[in-house]
Amino acid sequence: MVNETDPSATRTGRRPGRSGTRDAILESARGLFARQGFDKTSVRAVAAGAGVDSALVHHYFGTKRELFVASIALPIDPSDTLERVLSADTDDLGRALVTGVLGVWESDNSDAVIAAFRTMIATGDTGLLRTFLMQVVLRDIAARVDEPAGSALERVNLVATQMSGLLLSRHILKLEPLASMPAERVVDWVAPTLQRYLTGPLPTRSSH
């Protein structure tokens, strides 16, 4: 028989409060996502690390992606934005990406997004941020730009350099005039950079 508010209580013999269980799951998830990345982390392993049943993880957090979003304290699921970005033509992916990401940063959730980013840098949870960028935000985009074959990760890494620095400079350092610049103008500046990284020619000097 499962307790409504904390089904783990009867299964593990422990009787932590609801928030204690949630926190234990989040802590387990953060550790695993940071060390192993998104793909190699199973909900079962997160549950085991927290000493609870997988069903409880799903009960509290939904899908693995939703658990990840909760574990990095993002107030929103990036899936909707990503879907919109991915619906763009490949030739317009740079503009769609910066438009979509700016939309998130400059939404009502802006403070929480910035706090999450800053906390991950400050606390040294860089594994989480790396996982988020490469395996959640940029993975589906990478699949679109692997031309020539094998270049996709390099391309999306470069996109990450531009976008992470834009977040840092505009929203954390608040450099002026950048911080006060209309989003449309930021898009006009940055979209060609992203597009070149995504679909432009590779540097001719070899990567040895």
Next chain:
Amino acid sequence: MVNETDPSATRTGRRPGRSGTRDAILESARGLFARQGFDKTSVRAVAAGAGVDSALVHHYFGTKRELFVASIALPIDPSDTLERVLSADTDDLGRALVTGVLGVWESDNSDAVIAAFRTMIATGDTGLLRTFLMQVVLRDIAARVDEPAGSALERVNLVATQMSGLLLSRHILKLEPLASMPAERVVDWVAPTLQRYLTGPLPTRSSH
């Protein structure tokens, strides 16, 4: 008469130890540089804030720029690198800048540079980092790229977005393959971005 190790002792009547005085000067400098920026902060004001004489500030730290470098805990003075960058033709400034900056990041001082950057974000000393970027690193470069007149700050802000995100992605998040990429290839990828920000056409959509 001035004490060899701490000339302030006789002037102020206080007898702090040498490191106590140095720390007081650095603390005063950090606060003023962060709040007022580099130009509006005088050595005299830093000295006053620390309760010591200006001569003592010069005695311990040298010039105002050297004091600033010490106050952000940078292990090296960026002046030499900047001079080399500024000797490049304006058409080649983007390549010279990323080459020079990568040289500093990937020198023996790399760890200290990265620690300073990270600490400034973590502790919320973003005023110091903003001052460093805009008034120490990018000011002389801005003077070279103010075409059309009034566009220089916008241009160097955009350079800051790309370079800060490169430091973050390559050296702190250590995204792969970027983190293992030869510096020459990073230069080949990033130089055209910086050059466009510095001397390319402004976006046609207006900035209102």
